[in-house]
Amino acid sequence: MALANMNLTLKVWRQSNNKAKGNFETHKVVANEHMSFLEMLDVLNEQLIQEQKTPVAFEHDCREGICGACSMVINGQPHGPQRGTTTCQLHMRQFKDGDTIVVEPFRAKAFPVIKDLVVDRSAFDRIIQSGGYISVNTGQAVDGNTLPIEKDLSSQAFDAATCIGCGACVAACPNASAMLFTSAKVSHLNLLPQGAIEAEQRVLSMVNQMDEEGFGMCSNVTACEAECPKEISVDNIARLNRQYIGASLKSDKMA
């Protein structure tokens, strides 16, 4: 099976550090349709190293769509053109010979650029630290089957829990809001009986932290859902909003 070569022109964002002014650099790359997008970038980097130049920095690890490390905007879309697919799972058969491809970092105030395509997403960790957990110490648990959970409910919580923390939702949003990410974690935990006790405090703290990190407001554009590689539903945002309003009213009364 001989594979036809694809001749591509890449316009890649280069920025040496957070303070530097970035710019696009143009490179020619020869790829084939079985390569993943990142393998195509590997080819570019090998080329740059042969010329004793600095390779393009990009983040990646698992290369199978689960760690959430890879993060770039390809032709204007976070993670590129294929729906429900991370950059590392995007394969070159989605492109054509002769294409020009524009590659940029995720852009958002709360995700400062570190270098080239690498951005700082530690704000997500701090949102989780503000309440994205169930307070149970090791050793305190009772037998797993003492708490039956309806299959559908568990499955709904699971769907929300599959968020990989990549940040594409933020990059896709014109307001750079982190609502899809935050609501996915709130839904995962608040839907389950184990998470119910802390549900109200959780939603208040996490939303508060999200605001503090400098993410924008959600104005129901739903671009996040369209670009999310795990197809996390905006229903989670609606659920978060309901819970947030309920919890705020209650905490106002108590105050």
Place this chain on the structure above:
Amino acid sequence: MKLDAKVPQGDLATKWTTYRGSMPLVAPNNKRRLDVIVVGTGLAGASAAATMGELGYNVKCFTFHDSPRRAHSIAAQGGINAAKNYQNDGDSVYRLFYDTVKGGDYRSREANVHRLAEASVEIIDQAVAQGVPFAREYGGLLANRSFGGVQVSRTFYARGQTGQQLLLGAYQALSRQISNGNVKMYNRHEMLDLVKIDGKARGIIARNLLTGELERHAAHCVVLATGGYGNVFYLSTNAMGSNASAAWRVVKRGACFANPCYTQIHPTCIPQSGEYQSKLTLMSESLRNDGRVWVPKKKEDAVAIREGKKTGLDIPEEDRDYYLERRYPAFGNLVPRDVASRAAKVACDEGNGIVPTGKGVYLDFSSAIQRYGKSQAFSKGMPNADQKTITELGTKVIEEKYGNLFEMYEKITGENPYVMPMKIYPAVHYTMGGLWVDYHLETNVPGLFSLGEANFSDHGANRLGASALMQGLADGYFVIPYTIGTFLSKEIRTPSFDPDGPEFKQAEADVRNRLQNLLDIKGTQSVESFHRRLGKIMWEYCGMARNAEGLKKGRQLIKELREEFYKDLFVPGTQDEFNPELEKAARVADFIELGELFAVDALERNESCGGHFREEYKTEEGEALRRDEEYAYVAAWEWPDVNSEPILHKEELEFKDIELKTRSYK
């Protein structure tokens, strides 16, 4: 040096309970004064750091990732074992223990494995309490499935993303401790050296990967949960960043590395498609519950498929060789991984492979689709449903069980596996070898502990599916929080260590020089190209089948590669900046040395066991031939200086509760 496993006295079944009841404790007010460093935030590291934070120790936790949640554990697919016996199919702690020792081909330490089986039960409870959304039955109770090498159904799972969900549980527990101030988290920090004071592990040198700054961190003890070394083969199912440097650096400081040659080659991965390939993707073992493995019986069919003139669908039932079902009727498609991988290699070596490279076999779901379809049709009151309806119904069941895996397969290969049988081939997946640890999970360097895939302890020469997640979490949640107390209870009067002391300064200078050496080579070849070449040597000479001659040659080639590396490597940039190429260079330098030790170990072990298959040692039927009388030991290697020969220390394995038998899955 004599290695002492420090296994407590008493009955196997009660050792751990007795130990916990009689070990020295550290009072809460003293815990606050004791500093613990944990390196790694995978299942093992995150669970350990969270639990020790809960207990009140002062924990500092490190990862080279940008977030603890990205550790390689996130990628685990199929499930986690536990001896809950919820299915009432005869499971028990003893049976899980027995299966693990047998699956490991009698090369693991009985006492550790029994403790693991005991802890398995608590892990599930803990994970459920944290909100891990395990699969459930319609009645709301936890669901199970079977994995290779066992005859009970004890695997808990969360679709094909069990590792993700368990890691998020541990990450959330860790996040809670970070927010409470009990754990201080250092993301994007790579440990590059261990600091010893008076022979004990008292700190690390870590590089801040964003700025390049070297930092000195002191503690009363150091815990490494830094994962496995499968990437010594370059192509593996491990994440690209997984590396052995933390473990290798402590070997340089005197720790022993045990059984490096025990590698697991997973039978069901997507075959390699080209030279540019950067990693291999696993298709979970759980697929073997419903998928049947086969190759064409006739060579001409295999050739036609390789040339694209036929597909698997063109081969009639009677011309297919379901070789696992034929060779191993008792376990069929569910034989352990090492057995399944070697059988695939045999089928392909005989010329029956079905991908252009010749290295691939089919994993076929059509029988399962029909079986499930019929049963669904029947239960829906359509006993006479037509073929199309049956196929549709059956496809739905398969989709429900393995949907995300099938989707992943299609994205990578561009083929629809619901219709065309999947193509698979074995790939490097897991490393059973690792830092030698005793019953306390302490290495031979006092105060240095190792957990998870980074240590060698529980899986012998072959790991059973769904047992790594179990081990990582058992080590982190339920073992180290106790055993570390035995060490720390003697340290309550030791004041905190000064990170500006001479030992720290020396270690920092060593690291700086090592990195500068790499930058100063200024040759012409990339790190990646050296890594690829190392991988090829490893696969060729230390892969699925090994022999003495090949191993000697492999070692020689690795040595030559090392020389060339230090003469012709090119690393751009400086050490005082974010420099991913420099990070990789330091890791590959260590992989090259580890690869050499791997070959030495494989050559020294003149037997076949589990993942270590020596062509000279096989039965007439081609199965692995163990030599218990001479080789029932752990090979722990001391190798502080690569310019001398590695020194072998043996820990003899005693089997008091289990009789050593030839493994049979027939």
